[in-house]
Amino acid sequence: MIIAERKPFAEIKAAVAPYEKILIVGCGTCVAVCLVGGEKEVGLLASQLKLARGLEGKHLEIGEITVERQCDLEFIRPLCDFIADYDAIISMACGAGVQYLGQLCYMRPIFPAVNTAFIGVNEEAGLYSERCLACNNCYLAVTGGICPVTMCPKGLLNGPCGGTINGRCEVDPERECAWTQIYQRLENQGRQEQMREILPLHPHDRRTTSGKVIHPAYKRRYGGHE
Amino acid sequence: MSRLKKALEADKFPVVAELQPPKGIALDNMFSPVGFLKKRVTAFSVPDNEHARLRLSSLAACRLLKEADAEPLLHLTCRDRNRLALESDLLGAAVLGINNVLVVSGDYVTLGDHPQAKPVYDADSVQLLQIAQGLMAGHDSAGLPLNGNPDFFLGAVVIPEADPWVPQLIKFEKKVAAGAQFFITPAVFDLEKFRAFRQSLPPHPIKILASIEILGTEEVAQAKEGKWRQVYSLPPEILQELTAAEAEKVLFKGAEIAGRLLKQLKEENLADGVYLKAQGRADLFTMVLEGGGL
Numbered sequence: 001m002i003i004a005e006r007k008p009f010a011e012i013k014a015a016v017a018p019y020e021k022i023l024i025v026g027c028g029t030c031v032a033v034c035l036v037g038g039e040k041e042v043g044l045l046a047s048q049l050k051l052a053r054g055l056e057g058k059h060l061e062i063g064e065i066t067v068e069r070q071c072d073l074e075f076i077r078p079l080c081d082f083i084a085d086y087d088a089i090i091s092m093a094c095g096a097g098v099q100y101l102g103q104l105c106y107m108r109p110i111f112p113a114v115n116t117a118f119i120g121v122n123e124e125a126g127l128y129s130e131r132c133l134a135c136n137n138c139y140l141a142v143t144g145g146i147c148p149v150t151m152c153p154k155g156l157l158n159g160p161c162g163g164t165i166n167g168r169c170e171v172d173p174e175r176e177c178a179w180t181q182i183y184q185r186l187e188n189q190g191r192q193e194q195m196r197e198i199l200p201l202h203p204h205d206r207r208t209t210s211g212k213v214i215h216p217a218y219k220r221r222y223g224g225h226e
Numbered sequence: 227m228s229r230l231k232k233a234l235e236a237d238k239f240p241v242v243a244e245l246q247p248p249k250g251i252a253l254d255n256m257f258s259p260v261g262f263l264k265k266r267v268t269a270f271s272v273p274d275n276e277h278a279r280l281r282l283s284s285l286a287a288c289r290l291l292k293e294a295d296a297e298p299l300l301h302l303t304c305r306d307r308n309r310l311a312l313e314s315d316l317l318g319a320a321v322l323g324i325n326n327v328l329v330v331s332g333d334y335v336t337l338g339d340h341p342q343a344k345p346v347y348d349a350d351s352v353q354l355l356q357i358a359q360g361l362m363a364g365h366d367s368a369g370l371p372l373n374g375n376p377d378f379f380l381g382a383v384v385i386p387e388a389d390p391w392v393p394q395l396i397k398f399e400k401k402v403a404a405g406a407q408f409f410i411t412p413a414v415f416d417l418e419k420f421r422a423f424r425q426s427l428p429p430h431p432i433k434i435l436a437s438i439e440i441l442g443t444e445e446v447a448q449a450k451e452g453k454w455r456q457v458y459s460l461p462p463e464i465l466q467e468l469t470a471a472e473a474e475k476v477l478f479k480g481a482e483i484a485g486r487l488l489k490q491l492k493e494e495n496l497a498d499g500v501y502l503k504a505q506g507r508a509d510l511f512t513m514v515l516e517g518g519g520l
């Protein structure tokens with residue numbers, strides 16, 4: 001899932017300072033699981049903003065709503081009607097959600113309340129770690145199920161760099177060297193020969209071109225158009 | 227043809243002296259050892275933003291070496307350039323008469339003095355060797371033909387004390403397959419470990435230059451405080467010698483040790499040549515060479 005972190009309150013407060021009627025929109029999926037942008041966090045941000053404005057003796061009206069997924073047209077379309085009543089929107093979704101809602105309600109300024117950090121896993125409540133950079137050319141089949149693009153800070157595709165020390169990463173001794181782990185995983189599975197294959201240059205164009213994925217069924221139905 | 231290549235192929239035990247390009251454009255210090263050492267070493271090597279700290283470009287410095295009638299060894303890091311820039315710098319090096327190239331991944335940006343810079347690593351060192359091979363064969367990394375092929379003598383890095391060793395060995399072999407013709411190691415202080423490394427290498431006609439280094443006071447202090455974070459080890463007796471010396475004499479003591487190591491490496495035939503890091507100082511280079519009987 002997508003992992004995000006709440007922006008500092010001062011930054012959010014400053015961004016929406018000119019507005020008196022603000023709608024805060026939460027998202028009930030990834031950011032709710034990582035405890036930064038779900039219904040509870042919408043309530044919390046609303047109270048913080050009201051309190052801060054109140055202390056300054058300024059007027060502020062806040063609306064709160066949380067939808068199932070802000071990255072899904074089906075769930076945000078009904079928001080159009082509400083939004084007309086507000087001067088500005090604060091979205092607590094990931095960057096995709098903020099943009100999609102902003103695109104739909106393009107007449108109103110939209111402000112993100114979180115910094116989208118990465119695609120990762122939920123180790124336990126409150127502990128998340130990165131696993132994938134969405135490179136669109138997944139290597140996990142040949143790297144023992146450990147991502148070299150993400151877990152090695154240099155994204156090396158052909159083995160450890162010269163900086164690894166005792167299986168730790170040169171970038172941060174707290175972290176394990178991804179390539180040492182890949183080697184060990186492959187060795188445990190009796191597949192270490194796999195590491196001898198030279199992987200070619202990464203096809204970056206797969207990430208930087210249209211950035212669209214069209215499901216085959218959709219293509220059949222609509223002939224490849226959106 | 228590369229003088230370095232010739233010397234290695236003729237088993238002449240070449241010495242490559244590492245220069246320290248300035249952060250700025252004042253060249254005096256960097257070039258001070260050149261005139262004097264030109265006759266005593268085979269080539270001068272210029273790191274490429276070493277340790278991710280900004281320095282004058284290796285390419286420019288290598289060309290200046292050429293103009294001073296010295297043999298340059300260009301370093302090219304994958305950290306700072308995408309494949310287009312790597313290829314175009316390689317072609318540029320070739321027309322400037324620079325044929326010796328050491329390919330490195332490059333220390334990560336956050337370890338250097340521009341920690342917020344964007345790390346590139348579009349190619350890794352194995353892929354960069356393949357790219358250079360491709361240019362020599364007349365095509366770029368996209369497979370398109372070149373108008374005039376360059377010629378390179380390609381080097382890469384190997385870490386003798388890597389732990390675990392097998393992934394490093396696999397990478398070494400990939401580098402050989404990708405076109406590396408010689409290797410440079412990090413500093414060697416522990417000859418026992420270096421002997422073990424030589425024995426564990428499969429028989430390759432690949433040339434190995436062992437690094438001999440004079441540690442700076444910073445590294446010595448690190449080791450003393452138990453904060454050693456290098457990919458080579460420092461045996462306690464050597465650390466003892468270095469820390470026993472007065473602060474300003476640490477470098478001279480280091481040069482003495484380096485000379486001793488150099489002699490042993492040569493006598494025992496443990497390396498095909500040496501890569502000398504002596505703080506870029508003419509007096510220290512001289513001490514090491516004399517200590518090593520060269």
Ligand code: SF4
Binds near residue numbers: 133136139140147
């Ligand atoms: S290789 Fe890594 S970054 Fe690419 S898709 Fe697979 S997990 Fe994600």
Ligand code: SF4
Binds near residue numbers: 152165
């Ligand atoms: S130490 Fe390992 S994980 Fe860290 S940058 Fe080098 S290869 Fe990648």
